[in-house]
């Protein structure tokens with residue numbers, strides 16, 4: 001391989017190429033690498049030439065070939081990238097730089113597998129030619145791997161098997177893939193490789209004779225049909241594929257059909273079928289081995305007729321029949337062999353779409369014969385509206401161009417979106433309005449609880465750009481508003497029920513009482529204040545009163561009255577459980593009276609001049625001013641309990657509120673806890689309306705020191 005061969009080859013498919021420019025690149029590379037040799041002992045430039053040559057097999061453009069010749073110059077010589085830029089322009093410099101960066105890939109060392117693929121993908125998104133050069137470079141390195149130390153051989157072979165062969169496969173570059181796999185196997189499974197190679201070698205003379213015989217037979221028979229194949233020959237053996245069939249499928253070497261395989265290229269589609277007919281009439285077809293990919297091309301445009309027959313001397317032989325156009329497509333990578341030869345191969349849909357796109361473009365490239373247009377279209381058409389970014393695990397996510405980390409977070413999972421608080425791109429914290437770029441690796445920083453911010457919906461801030469994320473954020477707030485109102489409503493209602501002494505209230509019954517379909521709607525209405533507490537209290541108390549007002553009871557602890565009993569209570573003129581007319585003096589309504597707070601029996605009403613009261617034995621704290629009053633007919637007794645931090649004048653204040661409402665306080669008692677100084681004042685109020693009760697409770701509630709004022713029921 002010398003430069004002239006290369007130039008001739010370029011000229012054969014690209015007559016417009018500037019061959020002088022290619023030659024200058026060669027001369028620069030040759031001079032720069034001059035003192036260096038490869039591990040094989042050959043001058044370094046042989047490597048550059050081989051890489052360029054491989055790319056001419058793919059009919060690549062002038063810049064790519066030039067970049068291939070120069071690809072190791074900046075890294076391995078003293079000539080800097082700037083010189084290449086000056087001499088050969090930006091395109092070439094970018095390609096060389098891309099290849100140099102890709103050479104940093106080291107599987108399982110400083111980078112993970114996913115990270116390597118990410119870099120590869122990034123390079124591809126930037127310019128697919130970088131990857132094509134890299135593959136050609138790797139191919140030659142594999143071809144000369146024998147010259148390296150065994151440990152290096154194994155590492156590089158493994159890397160090739162795990163990254164570069166699958167990549168070549170995905171790109172549909174069948175020949176490169178096959179060679180990379182066979183060479184890798186040679187270093188990874190030297191014994192197995194050798195075994196298969198030997199089997200092929202032992203067989204080789206036989207096979208060649210056999211193939212030659214078969215071809216001769218076929219040619220003669222085809223000539224009778226006036227068909228003269230353009231090409232007819234054996235197919236290159238794929239050792240790794242044979243290895244897989246033997247190891248994985250447990251087949252004998254002799255049972256593998258493609259050990260004997262021929263490929264026939266004829267001028268027209270019609271001829272393909274004629275040839276097929278002739279073959280099937282000559283030899284018995286093996287059932288299940290016939291595929292018509294001409295009538296039914298594979299998704300990636302691959303076309304061919306495939307069959308296997310029991311050939312001469314009873315040996316199985318595989319046959320492929322196609323036109324030159326079909327052959328071209330297959331060789332250029334349209335044939336996605338990996339689809340059916342790699343069962344269980346993981347296929348990323350986004351990546352696959354991309355590759356299908358590339359295949360179509362490659363096919364299209366056959367027509368336009370200018371790879372530069374192909375590459376440009378790759379850059380513009382595929383990557384214009386979309387960006388391809390990576391999860392921390394290396395999964396590819398396709399996003400609309402302009403998407404932000406929040407968009408990405410919502411794309412991954414709604415919960416991740418809701419809890420997104422920050423983002424790292426390629427390991428660095430970025431602002432949330434950062435625009436994702438192809439190749440970015442995004443890590444979303446989340447909080448454990450909480451939701452999105454309303455700011456996210458502000459278009460001016462540019463934090464969210466996808467319709468999907470916006471929709472999810474709106475949905476969140478809608479749910480959130482309702483959930484908050486329900487929670488709030490529940491708290492309000494529980495508090496009120498507690499206050500009204502209706503703790504046991506059943507929410508469902510209440511919802512029904514207020515004609516709501518369900519409890520949540522009811523609570524939401526309360527939370528939103530569509531339903532006022534006043535309305536609820538009144539309706540509840542009225543409803544409860546209609547049932548049967550429970551008789552209030554005296555609380556058990558001994559009451560202790562504060563020292564200033566000048567408060568005036570009003571009493572009804574009849575006995576009830578909590579107030580008794582004293583039998584010693586039998587006061588009548590209208591008599592001046594005074595109340596005596598008994599231990600456990602409520603208030604006894606005495607005449608002011610009763611000797612039992614006037615005596616010094618009476619604890620003055622237990623006396624309470626009392627007056628008669630005509631009772632409201634509608635009044636009903638309600639037991640109210642007030643909890644407060646004890647203070648002087650508390651009872652006085654409470655009595656004042658009650659009096660101001662013209663409500664009778666028929667009983668009252670107070671106890672103060674020794675340790676917590678909490679006074680519990682219990683009183684029976686003659687309430688005439690629900691409104692009145694809530695009003696009184698509200699007022700007492702607002703008194704200083706009062707913790708709680710509520711109705712108690714038995």
Ligand code: MN
Pocket residue numbers: 047071072137
């Ligand atoms: Mn190289």
